Amino acid sequence: MTHSHKRAAVILAAGKSTRMKSSRSKVLHHIGGRSLLGWVADLARQAGVDKIVCVVGEQNADVRTEAEKLGLEIAVQEPQLGTADAVLAAKSALSEFDGHVIVLCADAPLIKKQTVLEAFEKLEKGADVVAVGFVPKNPGAYGRLIVEDKKLTKIVEAKEATPEELAVDLCNSGMLAAACEHLFGALSKVTNDNTKGEFYLTDVVGITNEMARSCVVGVASADEVLGVNSRADLALAEQAFQEGMRAQMLENGVTLRDPTSVYFSWDTQIEADADIGANVVFGVGVTVESGSVIHPFCHMEGAHIGPNTQIGPFARLRPGANMGEGSKAGNFVEVKKSNIGKGSKINHLSYIGDAEIAASVNIGAGTITCNYDGYNKHKTIIGEGAFIGTHSSLIAPVTIGAGAYLGTGGVITKDVPKDALALGRAQQVNKEGWAKRYRAAQEKRQKDKS
Ligand code: UD1
Numbered sequence: 001m002t003h004s005h006k007r008a009a010v011i012l013a014a015g016k017s018t019r020m021k022s023s024r025s026k027v028l029h030h031i032g033g034r035s036l037l038g039w040v041a042d043l044a045r046q047a048g049v050d051k052i053v054c055v056v057g058e059q060n061a062d063v064r065t066e067a068e069k070l071g072l073e074i075a076v077q078e079p080q081l082g083t084a085d086a087v088l089a090a091k092s093a094l095s096e097f098d099g100h101v102i103v104l105c106a107d108a109p110l111i112k113k114q115t116v117l118e119a120f121e122k123l124e125k126g127a128d129v130v131a132v133g134f135v136p137k138n139p140g141a142y143g144r145l146i147v148e149d150k151k152l153t154k155i156v157e158a159k160e161a162t163p164e165e166l167a168v169d170l171c172n173s174g175m176l177a178a179a180c181e182h183l184f185g186a187l188s189k190v191t192n193d194n195t196k197g198e199f200y201l202t203d204v205v206g207i208t209n210e211m212a213r214s215c216v217v218g219v220a221s222a223d224e225v226l227g228v229n230s231r232a233d234l235a236l237a238e239q240a241f242q243e244g245m246r247a248q249m250l251e252n253g254v255t256l257r258d259p260t261s262v263y264f265s266w267d268t269q270i271e272a273d274a275d276i277g278a279n280v281v282f283g284v285g286v287t288v289e290s291g292s293v294i295h296p297f298c299h300m301e302g303a304h305i306g307p308n309t310q311i312g313p314f315a316r317l318r319p320g321a322n323m324g325e326g327s328k329a330g331n332f333v334e335v336k337k338s339n340i341g342k343g344s345k346i347n348h349l350s351y352i353g354d355a356e357i358a359a360s361v362n363i364g365a366g367t368i369t370c371n372y373d374g375y376n377k378h379k380t381i382i383g384e385g386a387f388i389g390t391h392s393s394l395i396a397p398v399t400i401g402a403g404a405y406l407g408t409g410g411v412i413t414k415d416v417p418k419d420a421l422a423l424g425r426a427q428q429v430n431k432e433g434w435a436k437r438y439r440a441a442q443e444k445r446q447k448d449k450s
């Protein structure tokens, strides 16, 4: 939908996070592998706003670093005197801005783009302030939206609420939208005359009514609005995210054998007709192509899994693992920063790191690429169709030519030419009758002692 006003978002991230009981700010804690602040920054971008200002505290350098990494404009609130004071900290960043502003709390990670767009649309239609409300299962400590004669008259914080107000189930999501000029005008009138001695953003609603201007309620669903203030909230938000992803994957045609035991990240991409077993964890940055089977108990991050591959059970794919079409990484196999060519197999008990493995290679059980000398990482290159015998140690840097054959138990320190046989183990020595003579000598010694 087209709109005539410019749009900006102010993200509040300067709070003290006391209830989280963490040395880190709550907005740096993760849901689905992405910081709460990262989620909210993405929401603002998805909503297509023209400008994003993130309010951070001076004390919390890590939040500022994360906000800068996310490409957000920074405003500093010091000290932290409440949510109204936090928005006021963004005033100078918005001094040239003439348009509509939405305030987003960095501790509400699961809000949908549509909810933000609807709030802006209500402003386009003439509302002066839009407070986005929702009806949670447990209203608890959320602020309550007080509607009288179909008009939003005020928002009361749970701590300030009368028993009648506490009984209201329409709660404040924390999102509030207004024209920039009106917002800062109303904010200048907010006082800290309340139980917490803080300047509440929510007071903007009452003040707007006193100015004889209109406040309306925007609506969000309970599963998207979940303010993360404590570890319990964080766990609930993670659960809500995972449930959403599982439903989405099933909807997209991905088989999940035991959906509740599969964990996704915000950016997990899986094509239709992939088949995911129980107890599988997708860390950040995993893509899976169609026809692949991920057997139970696999852990993956930063990995690409090509079509028709077989992974696990009990496989670990680390960043840069790139499994080619029809390849296999079986039980107790770890792959890191390596390309595994089409149809190549690493079926059992191996570590493959910093390797280039061409097509149709067979890696025997217990093979290790010895890629690290304590200071640097080195490459192992294996040509097409090579056969790596079980229990090979490939001391990188090393190149195994195409079609080469490595005998079992080799410690391979030198390059192996194409189609050669390489044996890198001590020669076997058989001593005829030795064991029998040894036993007889030991038995005699025992008898002599007794
Ligand atoms: C706030 C709302 C409450 C709403 C709830 C939804 C107010 C007064 N209350 O309460 O009505 O139901 O969100 O989750 O707005 N922050 C700052 N500077 C400050 C204080 C807070 O930047 O001085 C930031 C926090 O980092 C956080 C956001 O503002 O991201 C909200 O603050 P928080 O303390 O979590 O408010 P709630 O008590 O959850």
Ligand code: MG
Pocket (backbone or CB within 6 Å): 105, 107, 227, 228, 229
């Ligand atoms: Mg909160």
